[in-house]
Amino acid sequence: MSTSTNSPRSGRAVPARPSLFRSILRPRNLAITAIALFALIQVVSFPVISMAGWQTNPNPLAEPAWDKPETRALAVRACYDCHSDETVWPWYSQVAPVSWLVTRHVIDGRRKLNFSEWGVRGVEVNEVTRAVRSGKMPTKDFLLMHPEAKLTDAEKQQLIDGLSASLR
Numbered sequence: 656m657s658t659s660t661n662s663p664r665s666g667r668a669v670p671a672r673p674s675l676f677r678s679i680l681r682p683r684n685l686a687i688t689a690i691a692l693f694a695l696i697q698v699v700s701f702p703v704i705s706m707a708g709w710q711t712n713p714n715p716l717a718e719p720a721w722d723k724p725e726t727r728a729l730a731v732r733a734c735y736d737c738h739s740d741e742t743v744w745p746w747y748s749q750v751a752p753v754s755w756l757v758t759r760h761v762i763d764g765r766r767k768l769n770f771s772e773w774g775v776r777g778v779e780v781n782e783v784t785r786a787v788r789s790g791k792m793p794t795k796d797f798l799l800m801h802p803e804a805k806l807t808d809a810e811k812q813q814l815i816d817g818l819s820a821s822l823r
């Protein structure tokens with residue numbers, strides 16, 4: 656008589672298969688996933704941003720009638736990266752996801768106030784000086800990456816006085 660069975664019982668315990676979730680959470684796999692995701696978003700984001708022309712500097716149209724070169728210099732230092740057509744795009748502005756944030760800031764900033772397209776949009780002088788006085792502008796995250804854009808109290812006052820005299 657046959658004693659063979661279909662289930663070979665070797666006696667060895669079959670190791671439980673780790674769940675997909677658990678294996679993804681292994682440090683090595685997490686690192687690989689993170690690197691792959693990082694590479695993927697560069698490949699997708701870089702051409703989209705450059706094709707859309709979001710990081711370009713259009714030809715400046717008209718500037719305010721600056722009262723003094725010093726006023727313009729202060730505005731260039733603290734505001735022009737987001738509020739002009741002369742944005743300096745640093746290397747990290749090419750690297751996603753930082754590029755998304757930086758590009759967004761410049762698009763939104765130019766839309767509100769563009770010193771290179773003066774007269775195109777109505778901008779309230781009071782609103783501009785208030786943004787400086789209150790410390791809302793330049794933004795905190797910008798100052799983190801651009802400590803040179805931080806104005807002393809005296810420079811703030813100089814910029815406020817200069818803007819009041821220049822913007823009409």
Ligand code: HEC
Pocket residue numbers: 730733734735736737738759760761763764767768782783784786787791792793794797
């Ligand atoms: C990092 C980019 C960045 C810099 C640098 C910057 N701004 Fe802005 N600014 C923005 C963005 C983005 C907005 C739109 C945000 C919003 O609608 O709240 C804005 C809005 C404004 C507005 C519209 C009113 C308001 O308060 O929202 C004024 C006025 C302004 N900025 C003035 C300035 C001045 C003056 C400087 C320089 C002293 C400056 N900004 C520097 C990004 C910037």
